[in-house]
Amino acid sequence: MDYPNDQAPGAPVRSGIPEHGRIPKYYAVKARIAALLEELGEGGVIPTERDLAERYDVARETVRQAVRELVLEGRLRRRGRGTVVAGPKLTQPLSLASYTEGVRRQGRTPGRNLVTLDRFPCPDALAAETGLNRGEPVWHLERVLLADEERVGLESTYVAVGRVPRLDTDFDPDSSFYAYLTTRGIAFGDADERIETVLATPREALLIGTPPALPMLLIHRISRDVDGGPLERVRSLYRGDRFSFTTRLSGTTRLSG
Known part of the structure; x- marks a missing residue:
């Protein structure tokens, strides 16, 4: 069975986009970091907040909020002074x-x-x-x-x-x-x-x-x-x-x- 991109099994409903269509900036950054995690693989170290802010042309606080949510969701975890891609739950x-x-x-x-x-x-x-x-x-x-x-x-x-x-x-x-x-x-x-x-x-x-x-x-x-x-x-x-x-x-x- 074919699913719309935002309705694939396991995907959030409408990929988290509100009905009015305006996407919070931190959420857009979160989605881009999430794609980066797939490239890095489990245990991979993500770039620093400063590097990510420069890469996506946003404020560091925007990156910090995106990373914080990914940590709470278990997709990232803190290790020492860095943040790495977490394994499956x-x-x-x-x-x-x-x-x-x-x-x-x-x-x-x-x-x-x-x-x-x-x-x-x-x-x-x-x-x-x-x-x-x-x-x-x-x-x-x-x-x-x-x-x-x-x-x-x-x-x-x-x-x-x-x-x-x-x-x-x-x-x-x-x-x-x-x-x-x-x-x-x-x-x-x-x-x-x-x-x-x-x-x-x-x-x-x-x-x-x-x-x-x-x-x-x-x-x-x-x-x-x-x-x-x-x-x-x-x-x-x-x-x-x-x-x-x-x-x-x-x-x-x-x-x-």
């Missing part, structure tokens, strides 16, 4: 699959850096949300998520100590928590998941290594075992410029609109 399925499996399927090497592992009595809010008993001991496992040594997210997991009493001694923090549960005969049944866009807190931005203004994808998950009992509560924060998520809708799903 990591795509994670919305399913009961581990982060490790999703990253490995894309030929990348997953990893995690432990931030904290502690235990405390289950607070009222967590008990109400998960079905755990108020006051029962729970673990809190917090780790920075890596892909090829690049920091891409932050994950916090809450699980009852009674489920995994030796988590602090038997578990390798750099490994898959789901695989750890499986080896102990704990099977996942189902889960409720919610996604929203947020800005990282100053602490989260520092741990992930991103500017506080960078949009993040936040996933809340409450998992249950095959008997419907509470299993884990997970809060996963992913860089919006490095991740996208996919799911499959079955024919029984009713669509509207």
Whole structure:
């Protein structure tokens, strides 16, 4: 099937041109820089703001706004004092699959850096949300998520100590928590998941290594075992410029609109 130039699959509607047809100067520069990225390829260093401003005969602030948007979209990334062409985003399925499996399927090497592992009595809010008993001991496992040594997210997991009493001694923090549960005969049944866009807190931005203004994808998950009992509560924060998520809708799903 033939598509108009601005209606090809994956292209923005009308290529971002407003109905009145007047294109903001920064957007025109952004489009020209985007074409340049195709020539440079992944890892290529783009010219400086001054060089781009001279090349396109615009003010440096116009170039700065265009580059800023390309960084937020994940098409460029900062490296040291320069800006380079970013690789494709990591795509994670919305399913009961581990982060490790999703990253490995894309030929990348997953990893995690432990931030904290502690235990405390289950607070009222967590008990109400998960079905755990108020006051029962729970673990809190917090780790920075890596892909090829690049920091891409932050994950916090809450699980009852009674489920995994030796988590602090038997578990390798750099490994898959789901695989750890499986080896102990704990099977996942189902889960409720919610996604929203947020800005990282100053602490989260520092741990992930991103500017506080960078949009993040936040996933809340409450998992249950095959008997419907509470299993884990997970809060996963992913860089919006490095991740996208996919799911499959079955024919029984009713669509509207």
